[in-house]
Amino acid sequence: MGEKLTQRQQAVLDAIRDLRAAKDLPPTLREIAEAVGLKSVASAKYQIDQLKAMGYLEQRDNISRGISLNDMDDSNGSVQAGNQGTQGNNVVSGNFKSYPLLGKIAAGIPLLAQENIDDHITLPESLVGKGDIFLLKVKGESMIDAAIMDGDIIAVRQQATAENNDIVAALVDDSATVKVFKQTDGHTWLLPRNPAFEPILGDHAQIMGKVTAVLRSV
């Protein structure tokens, strides 16, 4: 079983792991086929059979979603010199979670209360980071020089305070805003990253959290 994995096989294994994490449920053959770009279920099954024969996974007969991965990380001999480097820089893999997308913030209600939640989006945790994360849709161009555009979705890690130059989401007059956090001689400022906008005095603002990711669909 020490064989080297083809790119397709690696993609299938990655897809199984990610899909399982994303939905908290092992994928079906069709889901695998679609995720990997195979147009036939039979092709997915073919790949599964190969990987099964190589010992990379198990599949229970005739059981829906009966695929389970076998942990065979490294330590396996016969690792050819070939593709070792590719696995190192895993940008995203593994943990997926469902994050709430906040809509209009209602005054006097806990941030993550049902009333504030518009939707849920499942994303890789490695993309948005650990902690209590929620999502916000950016309105306006005040942060354009920080490469955050109108309509972008930002991930925010909940925290009551921040450090200088952090990009934070804050609640000012019951509406959420994204700005750069800056504290000087006793005052808190929320700075835009756009010359056309004015800094906001943030002494009475409530820091929602720190921006940990930016997502944009164009």
Next chain:
Amino acid sequence: MGEKLTQRQQAVLDAIRDLRAAKDLPPTLREIAEAVGLKSVASAKYQIDQLKAMGYLEQRDNISRGISLNDMDDSNGSVQAGNQGTQGNNVVSGNFKSYPLLGKIAAGIPLLAQENIDDHITLPESLVGKGDIFLLKVKGESMIDAAIMDGDIIAVRQQATAENNDIVAALVDDSATVKVFKQTDGHTWLLPRNPAFEPILGDHAQIMGKVTAVLRSV
């Protein structure tokens, strides 16, 4: 949902938890029916519907083994409307696919050949759009005014041509670059969105595709 559970309901919940633990897979309605001693699938479904209405579990429509228990720790009886942001129960929305992250582009080789693929990332299709999508890691600041930073990951929909003002990924001298596509009087230009960079004559460039999404971890 403060109702008291009947014996049968408790048995169903226990069975779901036990079966899931035993096989590392949520049970089907028939498996539940057998475990609890119900002779009809419909009876199991009836119980599931009850528990679902009471909020003890979720079930995804028409998805096999789509039952997941809701953590409602009875430790505190006063469960007010403002439920904590229990991240656990997903409202998983949309299709997930595994997309290849391209690394260094090798000359004369099809874009999506094995040699070019560094990794795979599974993302919601709704984020990156439909079509043949691949991912690229952005290097450099040439698109900063389009809110694309160094280190961002972009999703690219493969297509050989583009329309004016599209943001495209193109292959120039065997290296990938992200620019704005512009065609004027017989010439193709690849325009940066940063005054510090010069336009590139793209007549001999190969258009890889159009940028459909931008992802950034900060």
Next chain:
DNA sequence: ATCTGTTTCGAACATCTGTTCTAATAATCC
């Protein structure tokens, strides 16, 4: 090119699985 082995596809099929209906049974209340 031809051969050979691998991979993909499409379709048909069998089975698993969720859904919906009706009727029968059990439990509860008056």
Next chain:
DNA sequence: GGATTATTAGAACAGATGTTCGAAACAGAT
């Protein structure tokens, strides 16, 4: 007891899912 509700059962159906087969597409070697 009778009436009402809750629960179970059965069957038929629809959809999801795994399996199998043959042909086609593909890649690599001869």
